[in-house]
Amino acid sequence: MTRPPAGPQTLLRSLNARAILEALARRGPLTRAELMGETGLSRTAVTQVLRMLETGEAVASAGVDRATHGPAATRVSLHPSLGCAAAVHIDHHAASVAIIDATGRVLAERTGPFPAMGDLSDRVDAVTALIGTALTPAGGPLRVAVVGVPGIVTRSGEIRDDQGPDGGAFRSALTTRLGCDVRMENDVNLAALAELAGTVATDLESFALLMIDDGLGAGIVIDGSLQRGSGGIAGEVMYLPHPDLPVGAPVLNEVVVADLALTNDRDPEAPLRLHLDAALEGDAAAIEMMAELARRLVLVAGGITLVVDPAAYILAGDAAHPAFVDAVRQAADDVAHLLPLAFRVSSFGREATLVGAVSEATAVLRETVFSAVLTRTDRTPR
Structure with missing residues (x-):
């Protein structure tokens, strides 16, 4: 039994064609029977649309499916062109x-x-x-x-x-x-969008991703939508007012890392990654550096919580390093009696x-x- 037209034929063809294209993009090469299962379309509709798409060089043959029982069926895929x-x-x-x-x-x-x-x-x-x-x-x-x-x-x-x-x-x-x-x-916004499809934030309707890549930035997701702000400024948390710093001074960036390294008798020219690795190996001076950097990040998270109240914070970039994660959780525990904060580690780390x-x-x-x-x-x- 064929489906009755649900509107003008051109619109119906377009809807059916898009459904097939989306299925091929989502699943890869499929047989006609598999396309019927993916789209809910009849065999006649699938055959007609595929003929149209083949003529337009939108799909191409992708070999024969010999894995299933019964006669071999030709698979189709999106056209490389x-x-x-x-x-x-x-x-x-x-x-x-x-x-x-x-x-x-x-x-x-x-x-x-x-x-x-x-x-x-x-x-x-x-x-x-x-x-x-x-x-x-x-x-x-x-x-x-x-x-x-x-x-x-x-x-x-x-x-x-x-x-x-x-x-x-x-x-x-x-x-x-x-x-x-x-x-x-x-x-940082792209890193936050990555987490929407990852495994760490699947149960979160809202979260803030905090990423360290030279500087500190945030990607804020509320009700499943990334918040960019009217001018793209949302999430520029590196310059949030900080109790210990002059207004406009960076909370956490490469200059801050160099200053803390100098204060703790470590190499101010070394990148943060080397200090993180040293902290993980038990270097006392590097651990002290991480404690201060983590305290600053937790204060930033506290400020964000008081404004948008995300369910959790996801640490990405260098903030996902195990030594820094440990320091952040310790700093969060120190203020938990005032403001509970939940931290998770990015699904993708530095690749987010x-x-x-x-x-x-x-x-x-x-x-x-x-x-x-x-x-x-x-x-x-x-």
């Missing part, structure tokens, strides 16, 4: 790139140095070179790039960091060089931003290519 996306994480020292297809499968990864203080062309060259070396013909053309950066990012893609506001110049230059849509996002960029790039790529496919097939004569 639909293209791929680039997920990019830029920090103060390096850039990492993952090339993905519409299923979210990572096709290639590259990491290289990034001239954080260089001029615009140097930074654009660094990112485009990494993406260029990672792209493969099998992945199809590049359709979109999602780029996570430190600093404040507005809805229009403008960045404000240590070098000041860029007026959208970096995004514009990348768009021109890559020849595709470029989406900019704050690195890139994981979030991959997730966002996958979603944007699917919407971009599926909308293009449906527009094209709707114009195809029947």
Whole structure:
């Protein structure tokens, strides 16, 4: 028994086609019978839509399924020509790139140095070179790039960091060089979005991710939605007023780490990671450093709690290091009688931003290519 039309035939075809495209993106190659189970469509509807999508080079044969009982069935998958996306994480020292297809499968990864203080062309060259070396013909053309950066990012893609506001110049230059849509996002926000699909926050309707990557930043999720703020400033907690510091002084960044190292007779030039490793090995001076840094982070968490009251805090980046996690939990215990705070460790640690960029790039790529496919097939004569 076939389903009765639920509206204009063009709309019905589009809805059915999108359901099949989404199923293939979500599950990978499927047989017609498996597509029926995934979408609830009849065999006739699946066959008609697949014929339309094959004509439009949106799907392609993916071999024969010989694992199931009965006659062998042909599998179909998304067509490679639909293209791929680039997920990019830029920090103060390096850039990492993952090339993905519409299923979210990572096709290639590259990491290289990034001239954080260089001029615009140097930074654009660094990112485009990494993406260029990672792209493969099998992945199809590049359709979109999602780029996570430190600093404040507005809805229009403008960045404000240590070098000041860029007026959208970096995004514009990348768009021109890559020849595709470029989406900019704050690195900590992407890390928070990654946790929405991870295992640590599955039972949390609201949480704040606290990430240390040179500086301290927060990604705030309320009722399952990331809070960016009207100007992209939400989560810039490194400069929250702190009882022991002048207004405007950073609570926790590389300068603070260097000062504490000097105070505790450790190397002020060493990165935080080395101090963390030393604390884990029992170095008393490094443990003292971690205690002070953790106390500052807990005070920041207390301030956030009094405003938005998240169910828990997720520690990411260098904050997910075991030595720092222990220090944070001890500092939280010291104030638990005043303000109970719950801390968890990120599912992805230092990779959280890139994981979030991959997730966002996958979603944007699917919407971009599926909308293009449906527009094209709707114009195809029947």
